[in-house]
Amino acid sequence: MRFASTERYVATPELAVAVNAAITLERPLLVKGEPGTGKTELAREVATALGMPLIEWTVKSTTRAAQGLYEYDAVARLRDSQLGDPRVGDVAHYIRRGKLWEAFAADTRQVLLIDEIDKADIEFPNDLLQELDRMEFHVYETGETVRARHRPVVIITSNNEKELPDAFLRRCFFHYIRFPDxxxxxxxxxxxxxxxxxxxxxxxxxxxxxxxxxxxxxxxxxxxxxxxxxxxxxxxxxxxxxxxxxxxxxxxxxxxxxxxxxxxxxxxxxxxxxxxxxx
Known part of the structure; x- marks a missing residue:
């Protein structure tokens, strides 16, 4: 299972080495470069080349790390309780899975793209350290621990708009996509x-x-x-x-x-x- 250039994507030898090294080490691949140099498309082509489904998590300035795990819809539960809905007794009904949960729970190995991580708050990468390292997280509302069935291939992109924490960088394999000659x-x-x-x-x-x-x-x-x-x-x-x-x-x-x-x-x-x- 090795990545190289595809029919639709020209990967330099250095980029191909970075992708394959991250897969071997089972660490996230952090890709930086100028906007428009194919960072997002890289994840799509890696998924296609390796025959894996792709899960895309596009980060915005308002995105919180917890949203990648799950969200508890307390408002919907309160509304249902007022309407006498019998489902209100099952808190799991109001848990919305995030992109990381989708990748962890999948029956086959996935490629998980965390796109433009530098758009979020500076604490966003730190809040994902344990989950990306241990490939598990705890759901406090239900008391269950979600563990990855298959460790996903994680590709993280950044446009270098802000510095990422050292503790986060230590857990990644890094590659900078230089502008092509x-x-x-x-x-x-x-x-x-x-x-x-x-x-x-x-x-x-x-x-x-x-x-x-x-x-x-x-x-x-x-x-x-x-x-x-x-x-x-x-x-x-x-x-x-x-x-x-x-x-x-x-x-x-x-x-x-x-x-x-x-x-x-x-x-x-x-x-x-x-x-x-x-x-």
Whole structure:
């Protein structure tokens, strides 16, 4: 049971080693990297490649760690007691299973994705230490202990918006997905656009990396934005020469797919203005 690149996902050798090491060690894989570098998609492809079901837990700023275990719906129980519902005597009826409970109780081994863990409160990772380490937790309302039937493959993603606690990091296998070089990005593009003409691909990659390496850029375009841009280029039937940088038009064609804030658009407009003055 080893992971490698799939038909839809290009994994570098280093990333494949990280995934397989985490599986061997039976520790969560913590994946960091720029937004749009395929961290979430990695978990989906690992699940597909290993033939395991995927459980996704998307973390938000309001998410609490306890929600991943279970939630006790006291309001529903109170309402049912007022209505004379006979189910009110069974507290288990008002326990809502969380994503971790689903993964622990599954009949087969699962891939559990905890997506964007850095969005939650700083205590969120610490609150999951024991559950992820021991693969069990206690349900206080019913007095039962839930233990994992099969230890899930846990993949945790972070956009590095805040630091994670050292105690949490110690329990993870870590990998940072670096932005792909030109050859790797070309391989990624080939997966999504297998019939793309080499001349258009070369011109698009050259223009894309010119934009990413522009000094002063606030948000560099990501891999997913490059794929969106290529899709638009094909839809508009643009030729390679249409992508060449022009002193009078510093903004790339269909730049809205690559530049996502007004500061970066203004930066390229100023560069075009300066180039015209120097010309």
């Amino acid at each position: 030109a050859d790797t990005l070309a391989a990624i593009v080939a997966v999504h656009f297998p019939g793309l003409k080499p001349a258009l691909l070369t011109a698009a990659l050259e223009r894309f990396f010119e934009i990413r390496e522009t000094p002063g850029l606030k948000k560099k375009p990501s891999t997913s934005e490059m794929l969106d841009w290529l899709k638009l280029l094909l839809a508009e039937d643009l030729a390679p020469e249409d992508l060449r940088r022009s002193p009078r038009e510093a903004l790339p064609k269909l730049h809205g797919a690559l530049l996502k804030n007004e500061q970066d658009v203004q930066l390229f407009e100023r560069l075009a203005f300066m180039a015209r003055r120097q010309g």
